[in-house]
Amino acid sequence: MKLQRITFVTAGSRGDVQPYLAIALALKERGYEVRFATSCEFEKMIQSFGFGFAGIFPNVAAVLKESPKLMQAMQNGETFTLSAGISAANAKVAPQAFAKFQIELEQYPPDLIVKGSLTEFLVYHAALTRKIPFCDVCIMMPIHHPDRPLFGFPKLPFGLHSIFPWLLLTAYYNGQRVYDCENVVARRWSNARFRQAMTNPVIPRICLAPSLARPILYPSIDGNFKFVGYATIASENQIKSRTGSSFGDLRVQTQIQEFLDQSAGQDCIYMGWGSMVSRSPEHMTEFAVRTLQLVRKRGIILSGYANLGMQHIKDVELLKYARENILFVSEAPHEWLFPKVSLTIHHGGSGTTASALRSGKPTIITPVIFDQWDNAHLINQLGCGYGFEKQQLHKVTSDDLAEAIDMVLGDRRFSVHSTQVAEQVQKENGARGAAKEIEAFWTSYVVSSRIWSLLPGRQSENKQMSSVFRFSWRSLFGFVGFLVSFIIPRDAFSHNLVTTLSSAQIERTDYQIEELPDDIGWYECSGDTNLSARAIKSC
Known part of the structure; x- marks a missing residue:
């Protein structure tokens, strides 16, 4: 069983695509055939590097322009309003996106799908109906931090800010379900189990973040998260790409x-x-x-x-x-x-x-x-x-x-x-590190057929009961959060964080340094984290 063709499936803006392009270049160096199924606007950029392309999602900029409410939510940073707007936009484009993705899979059936941003239900559907295995490579992780609220949400007493990832993932699940056009995934995977898998994955999740970020942003995650570093396209390749405008x-x-x-x-x-x-x-x-x-x-x-x-x-x-x-x-x-x-x-x-x-x-x-x-x-x-x-x-x-x-x-x-x-x-080459992890995943989870026992709807009874139990507790937190929302200013949920700083109040932060060196619409598509000078707040 040999890995030959890999298809990256990702949606969103350029920041949701370019890191995967860097990984694709590393995989190409290792002899694999790589294709992309993503937003139409990135056709020129992806093809300029010699990769196959299928435009299954619309131009993000066009979607924003066509939805004043969505644009306003972004301008004001209203996360839940933006999530609702994205869900509405997804509902409009989902049937076409689903159909185009099926055509791509029929014409160019991959041995492995690399799941990128905002594509869970499309990828899960392909795994369940076509038995195409997938590898999870992520840029953004909605992991609860015990001491600091996720995504800039306000900190609540008694750790109640843990409800924000819960609510956000619930909204995300409902927004992604529109891509499950045949209701295949939803029948097997409830909202609760989806949230559990997003925060506590049963298969390795390759994280495109440096190891030094792990103790700062994700201190509570376990070993199933593989931090490989940032995946970036090398400077020489960016300069070389002069034929297009990317x-x-x-x-x-x-x-x-x-x-x-x-x-x-x-x-x-x-x-x-x-x-x-x-x-x-x-x-x-x-x-x-x-x-x-x-x-x-x-x-x-x-x-x-x-x-x-x-x-x-x-x-x-x-x-x-x-x-x-x-x-x-x-x-x-x-x-x-x-x-x-x-x-x-x-x-x-x-x-x-x-x-x-x-x-x-x-x-x-x-x-x-x-x-x-x-x-x-x-x-x-x-x-x-x-x-x-x-x-x-x-x-x-x-x-x-x-x-x-x-x-x-x-x-x-x-x-x-x-x-x-x-x-x-x-020191960490995220693109090459991710490529190695993808190869290791293929051997450990696909060749061994281990992945198929971990897909939604096939977990053991103990895990199912555990999921339901967790859901009941989180429902309680959700209810408490609903009550709390009436006493927190609306600005807090808009990520204005209740208070703002005036121009005269920018807080000067002093740092202790061990040693100071001497010289320092829809468009058709044609390791060690210790720094020698760790910043320590002393204000």
């Missing part, structure tokens, strides 16, 4: 290099919020440019889904400053660019955070939603920048961000920690 074509890359040359001897800052939108394109553009004007720095700004650009600037003085000191780009090769700038500022998406930590330069995170809050917390704990853990992007002012920039660039210790973190993170 990382900026030759013209864009030349513009960036010329701008960096002109900025020699000055601090140059990167700003980019990817698929996130806050308030409006006009607000985001003026927010970014005014911040750079306040700190008197040059900057490279990624246009992103919000399409940031000069056209949104109305203030004459601000426009003049932008023309002289700022370069707007539609795409940028992060692995190549980030080490060349003085500071990166972004939303905290997993892919951008990976490149930021690998760059050896300080970073600032202005989170909007989901795991972006956790990445902001991670940055603060590592001491390699500043994460706005108590302010959401749409509530961060230019004064707030300017003060954070002055703090990070003005304190050499942030630079020291960034260098040390980069050295630690770069």
